[in-house]
Amino acid sequence: MVVVGVIGTGYWGKNHVRTFCALQKEGLVDKVIVCDTDESRAIKIGDEFGCQYATEPQELASLGVNMVTIATPTPSHASLAIMMMEMGLDVLVEKPLAMNTEQAKKVIMSAENTGRLLLVGHVFRHHSGVRKAAELVQNGKVGKVRHIISERLATREPRPDNGVIAALGIHDFDICCDILNGAKLHKIVGVATESKIKGIEDHASLQMIFENDIVGFIELSWRSRIRGKVRSLQIIGTNASIFLDYLDHSGLWIHSHPNDGHGQEFGGFGAAPRERIEILNGEPALTAELRDFVLRSTGQRTGPTLNGGDVGIEGMKRVEMALVATGFENQLNSGQENE
DSSP: OOEEEEEOOSHHHHHHHHHHHHHHHHTSOSEEEEEOSSHHHHHHHHHHHTOEEESOGGGTGGGTOOEEEEOSOGGGHHHHHHHHHHTTOEEEEESSSSSSHHHHHHHHHHHHHHTOOEEEEOGGGGOHHHHHHHHHHHTTTTOSEEEEEEEEEOBOOOOSSOOHIIIIIHHHHHHHHHHHTTOOEEEEEEEEEEOSSTTOEEEEEEEEEEGGGOEEEEEEESBOOSSOSEEEEEEEESSEEEEEETTOOSEEEEEEOGGGOOSGGGTTTSOOOEEEEEOTTOOOHHHHHHHHHHHHHTTSOOSOOSSBHHHHHHHHHHHHHHHHHHTOGGGGGTTGGGO
């Protein structure tokens, strides 16, 4: 039997439960068990989705669980991932993999020592639009990439464990590196502003400086009260530019302007003419990610992964770069008691 455990039933953990239950209806998963140390929440989520519940992660192996996803607060990611792999379970742990690279290295070492599958929740690696954008860039459709602009804006209360850089920016850092397919990142610079929680930033404006004069501009906010929730990507090239709404899995737009053309046929000095590229059968990124996890854990899919431990630790390194650059590096020392 394919039995999946979901540890942590907050906002994102609940999405994991919902998605696995949908995969259960497809016949890909036989059973879903939710786990949360808050018993009332575990019962509530279990009742809502018709799942068995547990309150201690240590119980899961005895309940027949083969694989788990970890969607708990960040300080517990490393310790829970190690515990689960040592119990013989395959693991997908939400990003960031750990609070710092030293913790992340211990998780990677545990995966190597136990031989368990370790994936990290860099969910946009599985976004159909991001995959198509990466393909178009690598096939030369946009020419030379000049810069990338990624915006991730919303309104919410700050989190006590980490700010927008680790919670949001980690996605954008990874997307830029994914799109640029190995281009060397020299440094991350920028500024961030502190929330009402000391040491936790809730807005950041960052630049990723790559080789060949390519720059990634990253705007992150939990204070966005004008445009609401924004999840957008622009890739500006010499021959064409791409616009992608991360909330849209059905396609993207490509604007043609060969050799930086700005004549009338290329929109003058306004927007270049655009073409919609539809993506057939594009499913939500979380569904694609969790489907991949199940298929790999059960041996139905092999080969290189999109979001293995290597992606997780590189993501942690970029977060460290950004936190140090903006003066919020004290977050990296949090959660040491969870190692």
